[in-house]
Amino acid sequence: MPEARASTPTAFHWGGYTARRQGDDLAALQPLLQDADPSAIGAGFVEARTGPARIAAPAVRESVLSANGPTDGAGRGAEPFVAVDWDTALALVARELDRVIRKHGNRAVFAGSYGWASAGRFHHAQSQIHRFMNTLGGYVRSVNAYSYAAAEVILPHVIGSLGQVTRQATSWPVIAKHSRLVVMFGGWPPKNAQVNAGGVAAHGTRAWMERCAEAGARFVNISPLRGDADPCLGAEWLPVRPNTDVAVMLGMAHTW
Numbered sequence: 297m298p299e300a301r302a303s304t305p306t307a308f309h310w311g312g313y314t315a316r317r318q319g320d321d322l323a324a325l326q327p328l329l330q331d332a333d334p335s336a337i338g339a340g341f342v343e344a345r346t347g348p349a350r351i352a353a354p355a356v357r358e359s360v361l362s363a364n365g366p367t368d369g370a371g372r373g374a375e376p377f378v379a380v381d382w383d384t385a386l387a388l389v390a391r392e393l394d395r396v397i398r399k400h401g402n403r404a405v406f407a408g409s410y411g412w413a414s415a416g417r418f419h420h421a422q423s424q425i426h427r428f429m430n431t432l433g434g435y436v437r438s439v440n441a442y443s444y445a446a447a448e449v450i451l452p453h454v455i456g457s458l459g460q461v462t463r464q465a466t467s468w469p470v471i472a473k474h475s476r477l478v479v480m481f482g483g484w485p486p487k488n489a490q491v492n493a494g495g496v497a498a499h500g501t502r503a504w505m506e507r508c509a510e511a512g513a514r515f516v517n518i519s520p521l522r523g524d525a526d527p528c529l530g531a532e533w534l535p536v537r538p539n540t541d542v543a544v545m546l547g548m549a550h551t552w
Contacts, residue, residue, distance in 0.1 A: 303316045308338070310338035310491055312331065313338055314327075324339070330497070330498050354381070356388060397433070403434075403436055405429065444458060471504075473511070481518050485524050486501050515531035515532065517532065517534065
């Protein structure tokens with residue numbers, strides 16, 4: 297049986313862990329002792345490394361391997377994918393970028409990728425692809441984020457920039473000490489606090505929820521899902537139809 301090797305500390309989006317190895321293989325990821333409510337997702341990475349859903353190598357559509365490659369999207373969504381090595385994949389991408397830029401210009405290249413690909417900020421997928429495309433003369437990029445987009449556009453007309461709001465959000469100790477009524481749109485699902493870009497040192501959301509409830513605050517969860525509010529809050533649930541939350545907010549503002 298392989299001998300157990302020394303453990304190694306590591307960290308990623310879902311927290312800090314100690315990696316324990318058995319021989320040359322990763323045997324387990326154990327949460328740091330300082331984390332009282334660790335995310336279960338992190339430990340699942342041991343199995344996910346070899347899971348059937350993992351993409352182990354670059355893959356391209358079959359016709360892309362032809363001499364000239366498809367230029368009209370023919371076969372997209374119908375033909376099979378073929379695994380290739382990295383040298384082949386890079387050569388194919390370089391060929392297509394060169395073809396599109398020569399024929400249509402840099403404005404015809406949309407460089408889109410979202411983050412969460414790794415725990416490091418240097419390895420942030422979106423930043424890297426933008427740096428790369430800038431060396432080729434530029435590209436078309438997107439603005440705003442898939443999660444903050446509405447807030448980024450609307451808040452400057454209502455209360456201030458998104459950055460000001462997020463940096464000055466009311467802290468947990470203040471909520472626990474002073475709040476008597478907390479109205480939540482989409483609740484406070486603890487699962488949302490499992491992950492943070494750059495890592496989470498310790499997951500404290502659930503403990504602070506419990507402290508708020510113990511202090512006697514009343515909670516109202518306005519959401520299509522009852523489970524968006526943790527049971528420890530004892531929240532009153534006001535179910536709304538999906539995509540009607542803005543209408544509810546406008547009605548409340550009008551009434552006030």
